[in-house]
Amino acid sequence: xxxxxxxxxxxxxxxxxxxxxxxxxxxxxxxxxxxxxxxxxxxxxxxxxxxxxxxxxxxxxxxxxxxxxxxxxxxxxxxxxxxxxxxxxxxxxxxxxxxxxxxxxxxxxxxxxxxxxxxxxxxxxxxxxxxxxxxxxxxxxxxxxxxxxxxxxxxxxxxxxxxxxxxxxxxxxxxxxxxxxxxxxxxxxxxxxxxxxxxxxxxxxxxxxxxxxxxxxxxxxxxxxxxxxxxxxxxxxxxxxxxxxxxxxxxxxxxxxxxxxxxxxxxxxxxxxxxxxxxxxxxxxxxxxxxxxxxxxxxxxxxxxxxxxxxxxxxxxxxxxxxxxxxxxxxxxxxxxxxxxxxxxxxxxxxxxxxxxxxxxxxxxxxxxxxxxxxxxxxxxxxxxxxxxxxxxxxxxxxxxxxxxxxxxxxxxxxxxxxxxxxxxxxxxxxxxxxxxxxxxxxxxxxxxxxxxxxxxxxxxxxxxxxxxxxxxxxxxxxxxxxxxxxxxxxxxxxxxxxxxxxxxxxxxxxxxxxxxxxxxxxxxxxxxxxxxxxxxxxxxxxxxxxxxxxxxxxxxxxxxxxxxxxxxxxxxxxxxxxxxxxxxxxxxxxxxxxxxxxxxxxxxxxxxxxxxxxxxxxxxxxxxxxxxxxxxxxxxxxxxxxxxxxxxxxxxxxxxxxxxxxxxxxxxxxxxxxxxxxxxxxxxxxxxxxxxxxxxxxxxxxxxxxxxxxxxxxxxxxxxxxxxxxxxxxxxxxxxxxxxxxxxxxxxxxxxxxxxxxxxxxxxxxxxxxxxxxxxxxxxxxxxxxxxxxxxxxxxxxxxxxxxxxxxxxxxxxxxxxxxxxxxxxxxxxxxxxxxxx
Amino acid sequence: xxxxxxxxxxxxxxxxxxxxxxxxxxxxxxxxxxxxxxxxxxxxxxxxxxxxxxxxxxxxxxxxxxxxxxxxxxxxxxxxxxxxxxxxxxxxxxxxxxxxxxxxxxxxxxxxxxxxxxxxxxxxxxxxxxxxxxxxxxxxxxx
Numbered sequence: 006x007x008x009x010x011x012x013x014x015x016x017x018x019x020x021x022x023x024x025x026x027x028x029x030x031x032x033x034x035x036x037x038x039x040x041x042x043x044x045x046x047x048x049x050x051x052x053x054x055x056x057x058x059x060x061x062x063x064x065x066x067x068x069x070x071x072x073x074x075x076x077x078x079x080x081x082x083x084x085x086x087x088x089x090x091x092x093x094x095x096x097x098x099x100x101x102x103x104x105x106x107x108x109x110x111x112x113x114x115x116x117x118x119x120x121x122x123x124x125x126x127x128x129x130x131x132x133x134x135x136x137x138x139x140x141x142x143x144x145x146x147x148x149x150x151x152x153x154x155x156x157x158x159x160x161x162x163x164x165x166x167x168x169x170x171x172x173x174x175x176x177x178x179x180x181x182x183x184x185x186x187x188x189x190x191x192x193x194x195x196x197x198x199x200x201x202x203x204x205x206x207x208x209x210x211x212x213x214x215x216x217x218x219x220x221x222x223x224x225x226x227x228x229x230x231x232x233x234x235x236x237x238x239x240x241x242x243x244x245x246x247x248x249x250x251x252x253x254x255x256x257x258x259x260x261x262x263x264x265x266x267x268x269x270x271x272x273x274x275x276x277x278x279x280x281x282x283x284x285x286x287x288x289x290x291x292x293x294x295x296x297x298x299x300x301x302x303x304x305x306x307x308x309x310x311x312x313x314x315x316x317x318x319x320x321x322x323x324x325x326x327x328x329x330x331x332x333x334x335x336x337x338x339x340x341x342x343x344x345x346x347x348x349x350x351x352x353x354x355x356x357x358x359x360x361x362x363x364x365x366x367x368x369x370x371x372x373x374x375x376x377x378x379x380x381x382x383x384x385x386x387x388x389x390x391x392x393x394x395x396x397x398x399x400x401x402x403x404x405x406x407x408x409x410x411x412x413x414x415x416x417x418x419x420x421x422x423x424x425x426x427x428x429x430x431x432x433x434x435x436x437x438x439x440x441x442x443x444x445x446x447x448x449x450x451x452x453x454x455x456x457x458x459x460x461x462x463x464x465x466x467x468x469x470x471x472x473x474x475x476x477x478x479x480x481x482x483x484x485x486x487x488x489x490x491x492x493x494x495x496x497x498x499x500x501x502x503x504x505x506x507x508x509x510x511x512x513x514x515x516x517x518x519x520x521x522x523x524x525x526x527x528x529x530x531x532x533x534x535x536x537x538x539x540x541x542x543x544x545x546x547x548x549x550x551x552x553x554x555x556x557x558x559x560x561x562x563x564x565x566x567x568x569x570x571x572x573x574x575x576x577x578x579x580x581x582x583x584x585x586x587x588x589x590x591x592x593x594x595x596x597x598x599x600x601x602x603x604x605x606x607x608x609x610x611x612x613x614x615x616x617x618x619x620x621x622x623x624x625x626x627x628x629x630x631x632x633x634x635x636x637x638x639x640x641x642x643x644x645x646x647x648x649x650x651x652x653x654x655x656x657x658x659x660x661x662x663x664x665x666x667x668x669x670x671x672x673x674x675x676x677x678x679x680x681x682x683x684x685x686x687x688x689x690x691x692x693x694x695x696x697x698x699x700x701x702x703x704x705x706x707x708x709x710x711x712x713x714x715x716x717x718x719x720x721x722x723x724x725x726x727x728x729x730x731x732x733x734x735x736x737x738x739x740x741x742x743x744x745x746x747x748x749x750x751x752x753x754x755x756x757x758x759x760x761x762x763x764x765x766x767x768x769x770x771x772x773x774x775x776x777x778x779x780x781x782x783x784x785x786x787x788x789x790x791x792x793x794x795x796x797x798x799x800x801x802x803x804x805x806x807x808x809x810x811x812x813x814x815x816x817x818x819x820x821x822x823x824x825x826x827x828x829x830x831x832x833x834x835x836x837x838x839x840x841x842x843x844x
Numbered sequence: 845x846x847x848x849x850x851x852x853x854x855x856x857x858x859x860x861x862x863x864x865x866x867x868x869x870x871x872x873x874x875x876x877x878x879x880x881x882x883x884x885x886x887x888x889x890x891x892x893x894x895x896x897x898x899x900x901x902x903x904x905x906x907x908x909x910x911x912x913x914x915x916x917x918x919x920x921x922x923x924x925x926x927x928x929x930x931x932x933x934x935x936x937x938x939x940x941x942x943x944x945x946x947x948x949x950x951x952x953x954x955x956x957x958x959x960x961x962x963x964x965x966x967x968x969x970x971x972x973x974x975x976x977x978x979x980x981x982x983x984x985x986x987x
Binding site: 015016019059062063066067068070087088091092095098099125128132135136160163164167168170171196197200201204244246251252253254256292293295296299300303330331332333334335336366367368369370372 | 873894924926927956960967971975979986
């Protein structure tokens with residue numbers, strides 16, 4: 006016999022399919038079968054129709070399209086015999102869904118079957134209706150179903166109840182019709198009907214608030230009584246599972262009690278006794294008992310407050326947490342997350358166990374535990390939690406964005422942990438660079454604190470010594486991150502920013518970094534392309550402002566950060582984290598201590614290379630560390646200025662990375678607001694800090710007026726210095742105008758004016774200057790970088806020079822000007838020796 | 845609502861029974877089954893039986909060579925669903941006598957009938973084994 010004729014029995018077809026070794030063979034077999042079935046359908050074959058449909062269902066389950074069989078279902082439903090109807094309805098439910106128009110054709114058959122004398126057929130129809138009816142069908146057949154809710158046979162009643170649920174969901178207007186019948190169902194004895202009746206009531210409550218009110222008033226005591234009966238009922242072999250009678254009914258009852266009791270004190274009162282009984286009497290050595298306890302705890306948490314019950318619930322959760330079974334622990338962690346909004350104290354008690362769960366080998370438990378830990382963080386436990394969180398970053402794959410954002414916030418707050426953090430992340434990156442979130446946090450930290458990594462700053466006692474990391478190693482890490490195939494847009498964008506920061510902190514790697522960034526100039530992703538071009542232009546043309554642009558980010562304010570998260574998490578962290586640190590950085594609450602104490606404080610601050618007597622010199626920005634970037638040493642002037650600013654209670658200060666003098670905080674303040682705000686991924690209250698620091702700096706100068714020691718000469722503020730022509734060539738003339746800021750003899754403000762002497766305009770005009778070691782130079786950005794021809798306009802740029810050998814040596818300067826003339830690159834260099842002697 | 849789908853999958857990842865209570869197209873179903881099965885098969889005995897996937901949870905348990913997976917809403921009681929899976933297995937065991945994967949495969953429609961008696965529209969209807977099996981035994985007697 007041809008094994009593929011439509012007469013094939015189902016099992017033979019299954020055997021044939023199972024015998025296939027490859028997917029292609031299987032496809033071939035299935036195709037042949039489908040063809041045979043299609044032929045049989047065309048011939049209107051009566052005998053094998055149900056067999057064909059069974060085969061079709063199997064094929065559908067394997068995942069092949071079977072829509073040609075839908076009409077077959079209809080024909081089968083319309084036939085008289087029970088087995089055919091059976092298969093027909095089954096096929097209907099599996100092969101069709103409510104969106105198909107074919108479903109409308111079934112409505113009539115369904116109506117007839119709902120009124121059939123054979124109750125099994127009625128049951129069939131109800132089942133099918135309950136599973137896939139659409140809104141129109143629901144409307145048509147609702148009255149029939151309502152009538153059936155009071156049928157004599159309990160099986161039909163329970164099926165009708167579930168069918169009504171679907172109808173009510175599809176057509177909420179019909180809900181009122183079902184309220185009364187549903188209430189009667191609640192008084193049933195038959196468990197099946199009871200369960201479905203409760204289900205119906207639950208859904209009615211969700212759909213219609215008046216139903217909720219009705220049930221709350223009329224049915225709460227009845228339900229409590231039913232639950233009491235079930236709990237106390239004798240052994241019933243029918244429904245017994247693991248020694249408990251019908252745990253499913255228990256759970257359903259608890260669920261509806263939860264809905265009824267939520268927000269309503271009276272209803273909650275009636276439930277208290279039975280809830281206490283269930284919570285204490287249920288055995289918890291079997292899964293069924295635990296399921297009931299879980300539901301009970303959820304109910305207790307949701308209804309109105311009753312102290313004793315809550316304590317009971319938390320105790321049960323504590324027991325769950327220490328259970329060895331992973332399922333129970335998972336469920337307990339879930340519950341604790343909801344409990345934390347209700348009673349945070351109780352949850353804190355279990356913090357140690359939760360931290361244990363973070364180390365668990367099971368991913369689901371780890372994820373839940375991490376989320377819970379994040380919710381638990383407050384100012385007292387942030388330090389140990391930060392260390393733990395960093396160690397467990399290997400769970401980072403399963404963690405939401407909020408957690409790693411918060412991690413970065415926490416890291417930036419704990420500034421004495423910066424060195425440790427960046428080294429730990431560097432090490433972690435070397436071992437495994439797989440997790441996206443680990444890569445992101447590592448890249449961000451290396452960008453911010455790369456200098457700490459290279460110079461081994463801030464080593465904590467508990468750290469293992471790390472092999473020396475060179476600058477190019479650090480750049481390697483970021484390069485790997487950006488080139489990884491698996492890195493997504495956010496990671497690459499963060500890597501680009503980190504590269505810019507590193508190009509300022511590690512000038513030796515600047516060329517290489519520029520090449521990496523240029524690589525993305527043509528990227529198809531707009532974000533990367535834009536960043537690449539902008540950063541490239543910063544590196545090439547705006548080197549003078551680059552260092553201030555990528556200064557260290559100020560301490561991120563955790564309260565505003567979590568507040569900005571739209572209150573989704575409790576804002577339990579405060580900014581006074583800084584207060585626990587010994588460094589005066591970021592201390593906000595310094596009261597106005599007398600000046601003597603201030604001087605003492607400066608001696609305590611880590612200030613390698615500056616002694617007490619130089620303190621005031623440091624304040625004036627004189628004799629600072631050599632011009633190369635050594636941020637470890639530049640901590641000294643940082644702390645000095647910060648302390649003074651705190652005297653004026655400015656608030657969170659901006660640790661200045663560059664080596665410009667303290668007074669230089671003044672003018673860059675205004676320039677830097679916009680670029681930094683644009684650069685930083687995580688925004689911070691930077692603008693206000695800048696404005697504050699600039700205000701503070703100016704009043705600090707006034708303070709210094711009173712304290713300037715006598716050896717410093719006070720120049721006459723009104724003295725006018727002659728302007729000089731610093732440089733002149735065939736195309737260009739540069740003029741310098743001098744002035745002195747009041748009260749500071751060593752600093753000179755120079756206004757440079759560039760005039761174009763040729764007949765064509767200059768474009769891409771860049772002016773650079775270099776000074777010997779005893780001078781300090783600060784260059785502000787030019788007013789613009791195109792110079793119109795023949796003196797039609799000029800470009801100005803201001804410089805500030807500080808002469809530490811004031812009075813002994815005069816200023817000298819080497820300059821370099823680059824510009825494009827007629828699209829040709831031009832370069833001019835020169836040395837300026839004709840400064841006035843007494844500058 | 846409640847239960848979204850019930851799957852029985854063997855250790856090679858082949859679906860033996862699939863019942864969905866919400867509409868998904870064929871491609872979506874295959875993709876979903878593939879993803880979930882990969883996740884569950886990769887887990888060890890020690891790990892817990894609940895997996896989070898997209899916006900719902902999967903509760904699963906392995907019986908011999910067959911994985912029973914139930915996809916439920918987030919607010920469903922997971923331990924109760926574990927009990928339900930066990931009830932399902934026990935019911936099939938009572939009917940087929942020492943049920944194994946082949947029984948389910950060759951009597952797919954009977955397995956579906958049983959499931960239909962137990963779950964309707966995503967809610968558990970009947971939990972008594974005798975009540976569930978009564979109509980099925982009746983049908984067997986008449987045919």
